[in-house]
Amino acid sequence: MVRADGKWRCSLLATELLDDLDGLITGLRRVAADGAVFGLVAIDDEFFVVIRPIPGGVSLLLSDATAALDYDLAADVLDLLHLDTPDEDEIDDEPWPEGDLTLLADLGVPEQEMQLIVDEGDLYPDEQLTMIARSCGFADELAAALEKA
Numbered sequence: 001m002v003r004a005d006g007k008w009r010c011s012l013l014a015t016e017l018l019d020d021l022d023g024l025i026t027g028l029r030r031v032a033a034d035g036a037v038f039g040l041v042a043i044d045d046e047f048f049v050v051i052r053p054i055p056g057g058v059s060l061l062l063s064d065a066t067a068a069l070d071y072d073l074a075a076d077v078l079d080l081l082h083l084d085t086p087d088e089d090e091i092d093d094e095p096w097p098e099g100d101l102t103l104l105a106d107l108g109v110p111e112q113e114m115q116l117i118v119d120e121g122d123l124y125p126d127e128q129l130t131m132i133a134r135s136c137g138f139a140d141e142l143a144a145a146l147e148k149a
Contacts, residue, residue: 001138003107004035008138010145013039021051021076029053036107040132040142041073042125047095049077050132052103059103063118063125064095095121108136 002009017023024039028051031037038052047064060077067074068085075085081099097118101111109117109132117131133139 001040001133001136001142002031002033002035002037003138004033008136008141009033010138010141012145012148018043019071019073021049021073021080024051025053025058038104040129042129043067043071043073045124046071047074048125048129049073050099050103059100061097061099061101061103061114061118063097063128065098066091066095104132104136 002011013024013027017027018041024041028037028039036052038050041049041051043049047062047067049063050061052059058080060081062068062074062077062081064074065078065083066086068078069075069088069091078085078098083098097115101114101118104114105111113135114132117128120128120131123131130139130142133142
């Protein structure tokens with residue numbers, strides 16, 4: 001997603017990048033824009049990641065840290081956040097997010113709302129990302145981009 005001159009532009013990154021956090025970050029950094037640039041990634045019916053390149057680094061949000069046990073992308077997010085992958089015997093029934101819950105606060109999703117979205121266990125990750133898109137104001141652009149896929 002890119003916001004420039006008050007307008008949103010949504011495009012899809014290559015599917016082969018879905019397991020490659022470094023590739024996703026590099027792909028987002030290559031997007032030429034004066035405004036906000038970030039990526040939303042839903043993996044299966046399990047979790048989502050929000051990736052936002054920032055000067056000198058990247059801001060990340062992983063919706064479910066326990067996904068790192070089964071998915072390399074989730075494990076890579078935890079690694080970049082300098083967090084250990086949880087042990088299977090330490091996990092209770094409730095998943096938990098890791099990363100920056102404020103990474104889209106300036107675009108319309110304050111920390112408390114992001115926490116509510118992440119905690120909405122009855123929704124699939126793509127539905128949670130649609131909620132984020134709606135709050136930021138690009139739900140129609142996201143739907144149009146996904147229809148073309």
